[in-house]
Amino acid sequence: MNDDEIRQVVRETYARIARERGGTAVTDPNAGSCCGPQQAAGDASCCAPQNMDSAQSCCAPQSSASCCGPADAAAMAVGYTKEELQSIPESAGMGLGCGNPTALASLSEGEVVVDLGAGGGIDCFLAAHAVGKYGKVIGVDMTPDMVSAARTNAQRGGYENVDFRLGEIEHLPVADDSADVVISNCVINLSPDKPQVFREAFRTLRPGGRVMVSDIVLCGELPDAIKSSLTAYTGCISGALPVEEYLAAITAAGFSDAEVVSKTAVGSGELEGVVASVNVRAVKPV
Amino acid sequence: MDILVCPVCKGELELTVEEENEKEIVTGSLYCAKCDVRYPIEETIPNLLPPE
Numbered sequence: 001m002n003d004d005e006i007r008q009v010v011r012e013t014y015a016r017i018a019r020e021r022g023g024t025a026v027t028d029p030n031a032g033s034c035c036g037p038q039q040a041a042g043d044a045s046c047c048a049p050q051n052m053d054s055a056q057s058c059c060a061p062q063s064s065a066s067c068c069g070p071a072d073a074a075a076m077a078v079g080y081t082k083e084e085l086q087s088i089p090e091s092a093g094m095g096l097g098c099g100n101p102t103a104l105a106s107l108s109e110g111e112v113v114v115d116l117g118a119g120g121g122i123d124c125f126l127a128a129h130a131v132g133k134y135g136k137v138i139g140v141d142m143t144p145d146m147v148s149a150a151r152t153n154a155q156r157g158g159y160e161n162v163d164f165r166l167g168e169i170e171h172l173p174v175a176d177d178s179a180d181v182v183i184s185n186c187v188i189n190l191s192p193d194k195p196q197v198f199r200e201a202f203r204t205l206r207p208g209g210r211v212m213v214s215d216i217v218l219c220g221e222l223p224d225a226i227k228s229s230l231t232a233y234t235g236c237i238s239g240a241l242p243v244e245e246y247l248a249a250i251t252a253a254g255f256s257d258a259e260v261v262s263k264t265a266v267g268s269g270e271l272e273g274v275v276a277s278v279n280v281r282a283v284k285p286v
Numbered sequence: 287m288d289i290l291v292c293p294v295c296k297g298e299l300e301l302t303v304e305e306e307n308e309k310e311i312v313t314g315s316l317y318c319a320k321c322d323v324r325y326p327i328e329e330t331i332p333n334l335l336p337p338e
Binding site for chain 2: 138142160167178
């Protein structure tokens, strides 16, 4: 599969998710995979195949500890609090994240935040609360249906410090040295050119700015059948880089202090020990 | 608006407003003179996907 094919399939897959989950509450109890497409939830998903013990899932949408719908349960399983979820428009979270980067980004009032692959806007809205009215959040996503859904959510929530724009994270439409923080949640693994994504993040950050991303990485070798599967690609697995390579790509882009802040194993069955969800931080040197 | 740039050359964009409300631009375009590409704004969303 070439880069254009990958981009096209990713866009089509997430457009479908945006249409299905964007405007209404999620009702399918199996729809809450951290890794996106429900279609990937068979043997090719890092998360929550239906026949799997939910205790082994990173997402555990079946958990009875949930106060809310399955999308909220999935979101809480990857690190969002009930209070955070109650503070944002209901359909902003589509159960697609694998972490809560905003919680780890130590955002301050007045900061400018760029979210790579903003989806329904969940992380943008949480960031918007943190940076306040003098701050700004820019969500970039390449899927028109996602940006429309995010836009609708912003209107519902009355957000005036969040902008969404259609764009590719490998070609950010954001000026040099203009952002304080770049966040992203389970998206960079979907890019066919991850080093370019990190170079763009570096370019848009001001010196001293920081990147805080949640993503899926590999800790071992994927089975061959999964490596070549487009479904596993859109399910956030076969596009994932080995963790060392991920950190090296960040460092090669110019960042310093690239480190894994936290790591959670998310694979089961043949993916056990192979796939992990990580929170990664790095700084653009002053 | 000053943060928005051309996704290809990262140069400045020239804004044309066709329709706006009290809060934002609803329809219009962003033109990159250097690349000679016009990026549309539709339903308040700038489409800054790089040209094919």
